[in-house]
Amino acid sequence: MERKIKKEEIGKFLRRLSEKYEVIIPTEFNDSFEFRVINRNKNEIADGIEKFSNSKIPPKKFLIPESEIAFEFSEIDGNAIIKEINIDKRERIIFGIRPCDVNAILLLDIVKKEKPKDLSYFKRRERTLLFSLECNTLCKNSFCTSLGTGPFIESGADLRFTDIGDYYLVKALTDNGEKFLNFPEFENADKKDKILRDKMVKNIDTKIIGHEEISEKLEEIDEEYWDSIATRCIECYICTLLCPTCYCFNVFDTLSVFGNSGHRIIFQDSCMSRDFSRLAGGENPRRERRERLRNRIYHKLKYFVDRYGRLGCTGCGRCVSLCPVGIDMREFIFE
Amino acid sequence: MKEIEIENELRRVVRRLFLEKRIDIFIGFEDSLNGVRPCFIKSVDEVDRLVWNKFCKNNLALYLLRFDCRVGIVAKGCDEGAIIELIKENQISRENLYIIGIPCNGIYSEDNKIYSVCKTCTRRNPLIADIIIGELVDEKDMTFDDLKEIEDMPIKDRFRFWIREFENCILCYACRNICPLCYCNECYLDRRDLIDLRERNLSDKIFFHLSRAIHLAGRCIECGECERACPMNIKLGKLFRKISKEVWELFEYKPGIGIEDKNPLITFDPKRDEEL
Ligand code: SF4
Numbered sequence: 001m002e003r004k005i006k007k008e009e010i011g012k013f014l015r016r017l018s019e020k021y022e023v024i025i026p027t028e029f030n031d032s033f034e035f036r037v038i039n040r041n042k043n044e045i046a047d048g049i050e051k052f053s054n055s056k057i058p059p060k061k062f063l064i065p066e067s068e069i070a071f072e073f074s075e076i077d078g079n080a081i082i083k084e085i086n087i088d089k090r091e092r093i094i095f096g097i098r099p100c101d102v103n104a105i106l107l108l109d110i111v112k113k114e115k116p117k118d119l120s121y122f123k124r125r126e127r128t129l130l131f132s133l134e135c136n137t138l139c140k141n142s143f144c145t146s147l148g149t150g151p152f153i154e155s156g157a158d159l160r161f162t163d164i165g166d167y168y169l170v171k172a173l174t175d176n177g178e179k180f181l182n183f184p185e186f187e188n189a190d191k192k193d194k195i196l197r198d199k200m201v202k203n204i205d206t207k208i209i210g211h212e213e214i215s216e217k218l219e220e221i222d223e224e225y226w227d228s229i230a231t232r233c234i235e236c237y238i239c240t241l242l243c244p245t246c247y248c249f250n251v252f253d254t255l256s257v258f259g260n261s262g263h264r265i266i267f268q269d270s271c272m273s274r275d276f277s278r279l280a281g282g283e284n285p286r287r288e289r290r291e292r293l294r295n296r297i298y299h300k301l302k303y304f305v306d307r308y309g310r311l312g313c314t315g316c317g318r319c320v321s322l323c324p325v326g327i328d329m330r331e332f333i334f335e
Numbered sequence: 336m337k338e339i340e341i342e343n344e345l346r347r348v349v350r351r352l353f354l355e356k357r358i359d360i361f362i363g364f365e366d367s368l369n370g371v372r373p374c375f376i377k378s379v380d381e382v383d384r385l386v387w388n389k390f391c392k393n394n395l396a397l398y399l400l401r402f403d404c405r406v407g408i409v410a411k412g413c414d415e416g417a418i419i420e421l422i423k424e425n426q427i428s429r430e431n432l433y434i435i436g437i438p439c440n441g442i443y444s445e446d447n448k449i450y451s452v453c454k455t456c457t458r459r460n461p462l463i464a465d466i467i468i469g470e471l472v473d474e475k476d477m478t479f480d481d482l483k484e485i486e487d488m489p490i491k492d493r494f495r496f497w498i499r500e501f502e503n504c505i506l507c508y509a510c511r512n513i514c515p516l517c518y519c520n521e522c523y524l525d526r527r528d529l530i531d532l533r534e535r536n537l538s539d540k541i542f543f544h545l546s547r548a549i550h551l552a553g554r555c556i557e558c559g560e561c562e563r564a565c566p567m568n569i570k571l572g573k574l575f576r577k578i579s580k581e582v583w584e585l586f587e588y589k590p591g592i593g594i595e596d597k598n599p600l601i602t603f604d605p606k607r608d609e610e611l
Pocket residue numbers: 232233234235236237238239240272322323324325326327
């Protein structure tokens with residue numbers, strides 16, 4: 001089903017949703033936008049969304065938190081007691097998520113489904129609806145048009161919003177999305193509206209590069225090139241923590257002072273960290289910065305393709321824009 | 336001299352350094368799809384990659400620790416300040432280094448705004464360079480007025496202000512890793528057996544920043560790299576200027592100026608320190 005909604009009505013629509021759901025929208029913050037849970041007491045909901053290109057922190061943070069307690073444990077009279085942590089059951093809607101980030105979540109779904117299945121991820125994922133907003137203009141440094149992950153979207157989200165001037169054209173891409181189109185804020189869309197979107201789609205130049213082609217080309221890069229890039233890299237965690245498809249994690253336990261209770265923490269880790277691949281006894285298969293950087297790029301552009309038949313990069317451009325020393329994913333793909 | 340003239344002159348000097356075999360590598364800036372970035376020139380054929388303009392933001396002194404050969408480097412005031420500190424702390428030796436100093440009128444972000452630390456910089460001209468390209472510029476008087484806004488807040492608000500800043504930190508460690516003076520091979524912020532920040536809660540974040548602030552007191556040369564590198568726009572520049580101000584008011588000491596200057600926080604002078 002495809003309908004439309006006046007832009008002025010969006011705030012009302014979101015507020016109505018927030019009666020039942022936890023609604024997450026891009027919110028202006030520090031000269032840019034971040035995804036935040038709607039503050040219902042505020043009047044201006046989703047104002048300024050016209051200026052929104054994409055957030056720095058990808059919306060994956062609502063599925064993979066920075067850190068979380070997996071379970072609590074204790075010992076009482078010689079018995080180990082494990083207490084599971086309940087994850088908030090409320091259903092969630094992420095409104096305004098960009099096509100690249102929807103595609104990133106689809107990738108995470110594949111990875112997290114592998115055995116052992118990540119239960120806490122799916123507890124969140126299964127109660128999360130994605131209302132994606134297509135992009136009229138491409139964000140700086142993005143290359144989704146070459147990877148087929150944007151700026152438009154045909155599946156993966158529940159609702160698809162397209163800015164067609166005074167209105168958003170809205171299409172339900174799943175049955176779950178369909179029911180929202182009966183909300184009173186929506187009107188029927190006609191042929192003209194659909195033509196407006198078709199025109200937009202035609203106007204943006206997409207030229208998709210084959211995924212195999214990209215991973216094959218990677219093999220041609222010589223050692224010297226890796227060296228020169230790695231010399232520049234400062235091995236921070238920006239490009240991994242802020243990548244919508246990175247999912248590395250680690251676990252550790254903390255104990256109370258008496259040592260008879262504690263909790264296990266899962267936290268986002270980064271393969272760029274020196275400690276990440278260090279083994280017990282101190283051996284480290286990726287001791288050098290060059291090896292870690294190459295692993296990151298290979299994981300995105302080759303290992304993903306080998307294993308799942310698709311790239312691990314959505315071309316969102318975050319790592320390109322935010323790397324303090326100009327290390328650029330596009331060079332590995334296009335040059 | 337215009338920027339482009341400086342750039343040409345820079346290339347000419349570097350070419351000569353290579354031809355005369357005085358350096359093995361040169362650290363400078365190059366253009367890329369996404370603006371200017373650091374680069375490492377290995378031979379005379381690569382010299383034309385070098386650029387010079389007001390967007391050359393990185394503090395290149397950081398990279399000196401990555402080479403064990405004769406290095407040439409182009410340095411703005413703050414890069415040179417960091418070099419001086421690294422020499423003082425025995426991390427690099429002056430002999431193996433050829434410094435091309437360029438007087439600086441401030442550097443600009445991509446959207447053409449001057450970086451905030453440049454507005455208060457009092458160290459714009461080269462002091463120890465082997466050669467200077469471009470005319471010297473006027474130095475500004477030292478001021479800490481830019482801190483007033485935060486200092487004047489009632490303590491509660493000030494506390495809240497910093498909490499709000501640190502709350503947004505994602506502990507990506509970019510500010511630490513890009514800092515030319517945060518060079519410790521074994522940083523205790525990494526030592527998971529000593530201090531564990533992996534839970535990434537607010538107190539971890541505050542701890543991280545206060546540790547860095549204390550460790551850089553009397554050493555930070557106010558280059559602002561930490562603030563520029565920060566993906567979350569956290570006001571680290573203000574934090575570190577505040578530290579510099581405290582050091583200045585207590586000891587009238589500013590790092591990054593004289594190679595012989597002694598850092599008051601790691602030296603003891605009975606006369607000076609009596610009252611402390
Ligand atoms: S963001 Fe840039 S500097 Fe930081 S680890 Fe990634 S590539 Fe290296």
